[in-house]
Every structure is written in structure tokens, then in C-alpha cells.
Amino acid sequence: MSGHPIHPTRIIPAGAPPAPPVPPAHFGPPAPRPPDPGPLDIHVTVVLPGAEPEPTPSWWQRLHIRWVYNAGCLVVALPLSQPWRTALIHVRDEQSLIGAWTLAMVPLIVAGMLDNARRIEAAGAHPDLWRPKIRAALTRTALWALVIATVTALPVETITYLLTGVRP
Template sequence: MHVHVTVDQGGWQPAPGPEPGSRWWQRIRWGYNLALAALSLTLAGPWGALLASVRDEESLAGAWVMAVIPLIVLGYLDNARRVEAAAAHPDLWTPKWRAAAMRLLLWAAALGTVLTLPITTLVYALTGVMPA
């Protein structure tokens, strides 16, 4: 029986990496988002009515374009305001209020779009029936 022992003396061992942070679904503030979603319903109704009138009078594609562009812009601004609030001093309230206002507008646009366009689009796609 032969035993070979190798000792590596290549230098210092690297320091272990930092502990992984919490996952994205663990960082969601459920109460905050549910409260803003409920408050946004007052704005989602008029936005949905506007999208429905565009859908009925102009075209379904036009209503989707009209819905998606503000969603993209509000999503970008929501992310920017959220980062601004996270980087601000904890005693400053203005960045937090701006982030909450932007999230409220994003919820309103998303809920107004979801409550107005997808079902109609599905019905049009499945039946082929378009409004007269």
C-alpha cells in the first residue's frame, strides 16, 4: 500500500464571499403594495374608462399602445424613485413620498390596463368578432 500526500503551499486562501442577501420575494413589502393597489383603484377606474373608449372608438391595438407606453415610463420612474428613496438619508421623507406616489401611479396604470384590455383582446382573438 502506497500513500501519497500533497501539501499545496500556493499562498493565502481567498476570503470567503459575502453571505447572499435575501431573495426578491422575501423583500416584497406586501402591506405597502396592497395598500397602494387599493388606493390606486380610484385612479384605475378613469384610466380604464379612457382605454375602453379608445378601444371602442379607435382600435384595440391603439388602446394597447396607449396603455403600454405609460406602463414602461412609470415602471422606469418607479424604479428610479425607489432607488432614490433607498439611498436617501433615513430622516428625509420627500424621497419616500415620491417613491410612494410613483408606485401608486404604476399600480393605477397596471390595474386599469388589466381590468380593461386583456379579456376583450382574448374575446376578439378567439371569436374573430370586432366591434362595429
């Protein structure tokens, strides 16, 4: 209150929108706009007092290794593997070693994929349904029979052939 009069810098008529302010004079182009931040990934863990977190399953449960189930399938597969082993030995002796490996690998790959599908089907089925579990066990048994027949018929001769170049 120094006694100086106040002079308006602009006069805005009633009802007219105010004009936007004049940007300050810059030398050069305007500064680039910073990039938009990406989506945020926020994880929230709520721990209630007195509530304990669920225990984690043991390592053998996390790996889904079922020893008794696989051992049972293996025992049943042992006698079932003999006809396939005989067929592989016959192809190996009469045709070629590569032909025997090809004949062994195609059913192994198909059975492995089918075993995986049946296992997932059984795991997702209702606990009271037995048919998916039986199909999964039969497929696992067939896979074990193919593996046993292949392992007992081909690797020894393949290693001998690769090391010596002579067919035993």
C-alpha cells in the first residue's frame, strides 16, 4: 500500500472466455515430450495377523514324480515289451540299424505325446471319475513297454557298431 494506482494488464469483457496465455519465446524447437510410462505391474501380498501361509509341497510332489505308480506301470510293461523288442531286433538284423531306430522312435514320440495328454486329462478330471485315470495308466504302461523294448534291443548294438564299425 504504497499509494500507487493499480493498472490492469488486460480487460476481459463479461461472458467472453479468457484468451490462452502467450507462450514464452524460445530459441529452437520445443523440448521433446517424455515417453509415456508402460503399464505398472503391482503385486500385493496381504498377511493377516495369526494366519500362516500354506506350506509348499515337497520337491517330489512339485516334480509330480509318483514312484509307486511308475514302478507298477513298469512291472506290467516288462512282459508287454517282448513282442516289440523282437520286432526291433528283426528289423535291425534284416534291414538296417537306422531303420530299426526310426521304427522305434516314431511310436515312442507318439506314445510320449499321448501320455502327456492323458496325464493332463486325468489331472483335470473329477476325482470320482476312474476312466481318465485308467486311460492314463494304460498309456503310461504302453510308453514304458516301448522304452524297455527300445533300450534292450538297440543301444548295445549301436554302440558296438559306432565304436568298431563291425556289426556284432
